[in-house]
Amino acid sequence: xxxxxxxxxxxxxxxxxxxxxxxxxxxxxxxxxxxxxxxxxxxxxxxxxxxxxxxxxxxxxxxxxxxxxxxxxxxxxxxxxxxxxxxxxxxxxxxxxxxxxxxxxxxxxxxxxxxxxxxxxxxxxxxxxxxxxxxxxxxxxxxxxxxxxx
Numbered sequence: 001x002x003x004x005x006x007x008x009x010x011x012x013x014x015x016x017x018x019x020x021x022x023x024x025x026x027x028x029x030x031x032x033x034x035x036x037x038x039x040x041x042x043x044x045x046x047x048x049x050x051x052x053x054x055x056x057x058x059x060x061x062x063x064x065x066x067x068x069x070x071x072x073x074x075x076x077x078x079x080x081x082x083x084x085x086x087x088x089x090x091x092x093x094x095x096x097x098x099x100x101x102x103x104x105x106x107x108x109x110x111x112x113x114x115x116x117x118x119x120x121x122x123x124x125x126x127x128x129x130x131x132x133x134x135x136x137x138x139x140x141x142x143x144x145x146x147x148x149x150x
Contacts (some may be wrong), residue, residue, distance in 0.1 A: 004072055005058035011069035019100055021071025025078035026092070032079070041083055047076045048124055056120025066114070066123045074103065077127035081134045086142045094141060098134035103127060 006012060007021040032040055051072050059065050066073075081095045106114055106126065110133075114126040 001054055002058050002061065005054050005070045007071035007075055011071040017068050017071055018074050018103065021074040022078045022096065022100060022103075024071070025075045025082070026096075028075065029079060029082045029092075033082075037084060044076065044079050044083065047079065048128065051076050051124045052120035054120070055123040059120065059123060065118065070123060073124050073127040074099075076124065077103065077131040077134075080128065080131035081138065083135065085138065091138065091142065095134060095138045098137040099131060102130035102133040102137075106130070107133070 003009070007017075007024045010021045010024045011017045013020040032043060035043070054072055055066075055070050058070055059067060062069075078096065078099050081099045082092065085091050085095055102110065103126075110126050110129045113122065113129065116122075117125055
């Protein structure tokens, strides 16, 4: 269970474990991207719910709420960002940048949830909100791009 919480070891990175953990989502996305959207989202929801228990157990065993090495939340968050991503590596990269930006910056209410919501749900929910912000930014960028290139 701990190996999942640590993103198959990515969370052990001495530099930017959250960013390295987020990269783990990309090969997973590669295998999931051909699925129907509803199946893809169902898998994301199942991973989110599983993450509540996985991250809670690992945080309790480590004795630290949301230890930097716990990156399962970043993996799942990035998978949510990539739902309905426009085709092309540049859109994947922009989704990655948006997600890392919102996950690090933690605008309201992400920062509040990060500090006030305990346990595995608290670990997972702030990344879900960062993913929603990132997804909206990515889709908005695509709309602007499409409008300017129409």
